Amino acid sequence: TTIRCSALTPELKTTLDKVVTSNKIVLFMKGTKDFPQCGFSNTVVQILRSLNASFETINILDNDMLRQGLKEYSSWPTFPQLYIDGEFFGGCDITVEAYKNGELQELVEKAMCS
Amino acid sequence: MGVTKEQVESSLNSKLNPSHLEVTDISGGCGSSFAVEIVSEQFEGKRLLERHRMVNAALEEEMKEIHALSVKKAVTPEQWKKQQESNQSNPAA
Numbered sequence: 001t002t003i004r005c006s007a008l009t010p011e012l013k014t015t016l017d018k019v020v021t022s023n024k025i026v027l028f029m030k031g032t033k034d035f036p037q038c039g040f041s042n043t044v045v046q047i048l049r050s051l052n053a054s055f056e057t058i059n060i061l062d063n064d065m066l067r068q069g070l071k072e073y074s075s076w077p078t079f080p081q082l083y084i085d086g087e088f089f090g091g092c093d094i095t096v097e098a099y100k101n102g103e104l105q106e107l108v109e110k111a112m113c114s
Numbered sequence: 115m116g117v118t119k120e121q122v123e124s125s126l127n128s129k130l131n132p133s134h135l136e137v138t139d140i141s142g143g144c145g146s147s148f149a150v151e152i153v154s155e156q157f158e159g160k161r162l163l164e165r166h167r168m169v170n171a172a173l174e175e176e177m178k179e180i181h182a183l184s185v186k187k188a189v190t191p192e193q194w195k196k197q198q199e200s201n202q203s204n205p206a207a
Contacts, residue, residue, distance in 0.1 A: 040182065077170055077177040090163050093185050097162060 007068030016073050021086040024111045025055035028070055029080040033057040040092040041080040047099045053108045085111045117146040117176045129172035130154045133191050140184065147182035153194040162188065 020026055025048065031037030033045050033055070048055050060067040060079055067079075074081050074088045082089045084107055089095065098104035122137050134153035141147040150169060157165045165188035170177060177183065189197065 040184075075167065078183060088163075090166065094162055094166060 006072060007065055008072040009069070012065065012069045013073065016070070019058070020083040023056045023083075024085060024114070025053055025108065026083040027055055027057045027080055028060050028083075029057050030059070030061050032059050037061060038079070040078075043092055044080045044082060044095050047095060047104070048108070051099075051105055051108050053112065084108065085114065117148075117179045119148065122148050122150070122173060122176055122180075125176060126150070126152060126169070126172055130156055130168065134194060141181070146176075146180045147184075148180065149184040149186050151187040152185070153187075153189055153191055155191060157188055157190045 027033070027041075027044055027048065029036065029038070029041035029044065031041055033049075036042035036045050045057070058066075060070065070079075070081060071077055076088065076091060078091055080092055080095075082091070082095055089107070090098070095104060098107070119137050119139050123135060126132060126135055126137070130152065132152045132154040134151070136151040138149040139147070140149050152169065156168065160168070166185050169185050169188060170183070173180070173183065
């Protein structure tokens with residue numbers, strides 16, 4: 001058997017489950033919504049703002065364990081990572097695409113009203 | 115150190131067998147960053163998130179070294195053809 005090193009401890013997984021389900025919209029990003037520290041993260045913040053969404057942001061630069069664990073939790077290798085209604089929605093490119101075709105607005109409205 | 119455009123292209127070619135592939139180095143000297151446009155039959159019937167996941171999975175090894183990967187396009191040959199046609203009939207767009 002191979003022993004794999006995992007940053008996603010059971011404790012972190014439980015915490016993340018709680019974070020993504022207790023907030024309608026959560027963005028794990030580099031920096032905060034008031035001070036994004038990467039253009040890709042900033043793009044998603046601006047999109048959510050323009051949709052008048054209320055959302056939480058979590059700065060993955062604050063915690064390397066969180067940063068590594070999240071990559072496994074979402075099966076997604078980069079940041080930002082957007083969660084809507086407890087489900088992983090996508091990174092920057094997917095969010096931009098869904099914003100352009102109206103899909104994101106629909107989903108955000110649904111999440112805010114539920 | 116780092117990942118080259120050629121490595122990214124060869125992994126995507128061997129795993130997703132694209133009919134069109136365009137990899138652009140967007141690092142500007144600050145580390146490996148790439149933008150990808152890819153057309154593959156394997157995207158048929160898959161949602162955008164799944165398509166992006168397929169691209170990420172194909173580059174699993176490279177992702178350890180890549181700082182930023184932007185998948186600008188992940189479309190099927192049919193969607194690609196339509197997009198090309200609409201670009202031609204409407205060059206201003």
